[in-house]
Amino acid sequence: MTYIGEIFVMAMSAIFIQNFLLSRFLGLCPFLGVSTRIDSAFGMGMAVIFVMTLTSSITYLINVYLLAAYPYLQTIAFILTIAALVQFVEMVIQKNAPALYKSLGVYLPLITTNCAVLGVALLNTTAVRSDGVTPYNFLDSTLNGFFSGVGFTTVLLAMAGIRQRLGLVKLPKYMRGMPIALILAGTMALAFYGFMGFKL
Amino acid sequence: MRFFSEITKGLIKENPMFVLVLGTCPTLAVSTSVINALGMGAAVTFVLICSNIIISLIKNIVPSSIRIPIYIVVIAAFVSVVDMTMAAFLPDLHKALGIFIPLIVVNCIILGRAEAFASKNNVLYSLADGIGMGLGATLALTIVATIREILGSGTWLGIRVMPNSYEPMLVAILAPGAFFTLGFLMALMNRLKEKRA
Amino acid sequence: MxxxxxxxxxxxxxxxxxxxxxxxxxxxxxxxxxxxxxxxxxxxxxxxIPGCDFEEVKLRDDFSYFIATDRETKELKGYTFTSQKKGYGSTIKTMAGLDPEFRVIGIKIIDQSETPGLGANCTKESFTSQFAGKTPEQLVVDKDGGPIKSLSGATITSRAIASSLKEEIEAIKADLDKKQEQEVAE
Incomplete structure (x- = not known):
C-alpha cells in the first residue's frame, strides 16, 4: 500500500511539480522544435516516453552492476547506451511494426540528443524516495523514466495546442516563431508554479 | 584572415544561442547568476574547442556511417574531463552547475558544430570556429544571466548594483523568468535586424 | 560482415x-x-564547536554523530552530526553542533540544490542563525506553530531542515540514554 503512495508521489512530481521542461529545463530543443503541430508533438511525445522508460531501466542496471567502481565513466556509458538503444528500437520497430515506424520513425534519431533522456538517466542515479534516504531501485527508476516522459508529453501537447491556434493571432513580425514560443513557455511555467504548494 | 572571421562570426552573425537557437536548455537553466553563466560558458567553450580540433583531425579516418557515435564518444570524454577537473578545483561552481555539466554532451551546439563545421574544415579553422562559437554562447549566457541576476537578486556578479530599497523581482530567477528573458531578447534581436534590413 | x-x-x-x-x-x-x-x-x-577532538559514533548505516571533547581538559563539549532530508527539489544536508544539553549551537547547510531565489536562501545567515540556542522541541517552523521563521515561499525547505535536525537529535539522545542505562546496569 505504501508503495502505491510512493508511485503517486513520483508521478505527481515528475509530471507537475518538477516537470522536465518547465522546471528542470531539460529537453527544450525538441520542445521548441516540434511543438508547432499537435500530431507531430504527439508522435514525438510517444517516442520520448518509450525511450525514456527503456533508458531508465537499462542505465539503472548498467550503473549498478557495471559502473559501481567506475563512476567517472557514467556520462560516456549512458550516452552510448542511449544512442545504441535508439538505433536498436528504430530497427526493431521498422521490421516488426511498420505502421508505428511510419508515425514515430522520424522522431527517433532526434531523441539521442534530447537532453531529457540523458537527464533522467543521470538524475535516477542520485534520486531518492520521498523519505530522503532510500535510493531508487530498478522499478522506481523505470517508473520515474515513464512518468518523466509523460510529463514531457503533457506539456509538449499543451504547447502544440496553443501554438496551432497562434496562427490566428496577429502578432508583430519580430515576435513570431521562437520569441512568442518562449514567452508562452514562460507563462506555462508560471502556471505550473501553482503546483508547487503541494506537500507530498 | 579567415581565421579571425571564423572567430567573430560566432559572436553575433551566427550566435549559437540567439540566431541558431542551439543549446537552449543549459542557457535557461544556469543563467540564474552571472558567475554560473561564466562557468558554464567556459566549460562549453573548452569542450567545443577540444572536440572541434579532435574531430577535424580524425575526420578522414572515421567511416561516415558511424561518425555520430564516434563524435559523441569524443565529446563525452572531454565533458567528463571537465566534470572531474571542476569537481576537484572549483567545487562550489561544480555544485551550482550540477547536472548541466554532464549534459553538455547533448548540448546541440557541440554536436552541431562537429557535424556542420569541424567534419568539413581543417584544424585551424575548426579551432577558430570552436573559439568563436564558445565565446558566442558565453556572451549569450552572460547577457541572459545579467538581466536575470539584476532583476531577480539586485546584484551583478554578486555585487549589489540596485539601490537597497529595490525589492528583487523573484520571478526573474525562477523558471518562468528564464523563458521570458530569452523570449524578449530574441524578439529584440529580430526587431533590430528588421530595422537594419 | x-x-x-x-x-x-x-x-x-x-x-x-x-x-x-x-x-x-x-x-x-x-x-x-x-x-x-x-x-x-x-x-x-x-x-x-572549536578546539575539540571528535569521536565518531556510528548509529545507522547512513548516519553517524561525533562526540566533541575539549582538546585540553577532555571535558564534554557537545555533539555534531549531519542530517539529511528531502526538501523541495533536492536532498538537503545540514551539519549541526549541539551543546551537552542538546541545545543547538549552530547549523550549517552543507549541500542543497533547492530552487534559486526561494529554497536556496536556506544557506543564508539570516535563516541559519535563528537555530542557535533552540532545544529539539523548539525545532518547528512557524507554519506548524513553532519559533523557526520559515523562508518566504519555501516552507517545505524550511520544514525539512528543522524536522531533520529534530529527528536526529532525538535519535542521538535516545542512543546516549541507552548507553548510560547500560553503564548503570553494569
Whole structure:
C-alpha cells in the first residue's frame, strides 16, 4: 500500500511539480522544435516516453552492476547506451511494426540528443524516495523514466495546442516563431508554479 | 584572415544561442547568476574547442556511417574531463552547475558544430570556429544571466548594483523568468535586424 | 560482415582511448576531491564547536554523530552530526553542533540544490542563525506553530531542515540514554 503512495508521489512530481521542461529545463530543443503541430508533438511525445522508460531501466542496471567502481565513466556509458538503444528500437520497430515506424520513425534519431533522456538517466542515479534516504531501485527508476516522459508529453501537447491556434493571432513580425514560443513557455511555467504548494 | 572571421562570426552573425537557437536548455537553466553563466560558458567553450580540433583531425579516418557515435564518444570524454577537473578545483561552481555539466554532451551546439563545421574544415579553422562559437554562447549566457541576476537578486556578479530599497523581482530567477528573458531578447534581436534590413 | 566488424573495431578503439584518458584524469582528480571533502567536514565541525577532538559514533548505516571533547581538559563539549532530508527539489544536508544539553549551537547547510531565489536562501545567515540556542522541541517552523521563521515561499525547505535536525537529535539522545542505562546496569 505504501508503495502505491510512493508511485503517486513520483508521478505527481515528475509530471507537475518538477516537470522536465518547465522546471528542470531539460529537453527544450525538441520542445521548441516540434511543438508547432499537435500530431507531430504527439508522435514525438510517444517516442520520448518509450525511450525514456527503456533508458531508465537499462542505465539503472548498467550503473549498478557495471559502473559501481567506475563512476567517472557514467556520462560516456549512458550516452552510448542511449544512442545504441535508439538505433536498436528504430530497427526493431521498422521490421516488426511498420505502421508505428511510419508515425514515430522520424522522431527517433532526434531523441539521442534530447537532453531529457540523458537527464533522467543521470538524475535516477542520485534520486531518492520521498523519505530522503532510500535510493531508487530498478522499478522506481523505470517508473520515474515513464512518468518523466509523460510529463514531457503533457506539456509538449499543451504547447502544440496553443501554438496551432497562434496562427490566428496577429502578432508583430519580430515576435513570431521562437520569441512568442518562449514567452508562452514562460507563462506555462508560471502556471505550473501553482503546483508547487503541494506537500507530498 | 579567415581565421579571425571564423572567430567573430560566432559572436553575433551566427550566435549559437540567439540566431541558431542551439543549446537552449543549459542557457535557461544556469543563467540564474552571472558567475554560473561564466562557468558554464567556459566549460562549453573548452569542450567545443577540444572536440572541434579532435574531430577535424580524425575526420578522414572515421567511416561516415558511424561518425555520430564516434563524435559523441569524443565529446563525452572531454565533458567528463571537465566534470572531474571542476569537481576537484572549483567545487562550489561544480555544485551550482550540477547536472548541466554532464549534459553538455547533448548540448546541440557541440554536436552541431562537429557535424556542420569541424567534419568539413581543417584544424585551424575548426579551432577558430570552436573559439568563436564558445565565446558566442558565453556572451549569450552572460547577457541572459545579467538581466536575470539584476532583476531577480539586485546584484551583478554578486555585487549589489540596485539601490537597497529595490525589492528583487523573484520571478526573474525562477523558471518562468528564464523563458521570458530569452523570449524578449530574441524578439529584440529580430526587431533590430528588421530595422537594419 | 567484414565491413561491420571493421566499424565495430574502430568504434571500440575510440572507446578504449577515451576510457584510458578518463581513467588517467580520474586518478589525478579523485584523491583531490576526497581530501577536499574531508577537509571541508573537519573545517565545518571545527567552526561549530572549536578546539575539540571528535569521536565518531556510528548509529545507522547512513548516519553517524561525533562526540566533541575539549582538546585540553577532555571535558564534554557537545555533539555534531549531519542530517539529511528531502526538501523541495533536492536532498538537503545540514551539519549541526549541539551543546551537552542538546541545545543547538549552530547549523550549517552543507549541500542543497533547492530552487534559486526561494529554497536556496536556506544557506543564508539570516535563516541559519535563528537555530542557535533552540532545544529539539523548539525545532518547528512557524507554519506548524513553532519559533523557526520559515523562508518566504519555501516552507517545505524550511520544514525539512528543522524536522531533520529534530529527528536526529532525538535519535542521538535516545542512543546516549541507552548507553548510560547500560553503564548503570553494569
Amino acid at each position: 567484414k565491413y561491420y566488424l571493421q566499424l565495430g573495431v574502430i568504434l571500440m578503439v575510440f572507446c578504449v582511448i577515451a576510457t584510458g584518458i578518463l581513467a588517467y584524469v580520474n586518478s589525478v582528480t579523485e584523491p583531490k576531491i576526497e581530501t577536499l571533502k574531508a577537509e571541508e567536514a573537519v573545517k565545518s565541525r571545527e567552526e561549530l
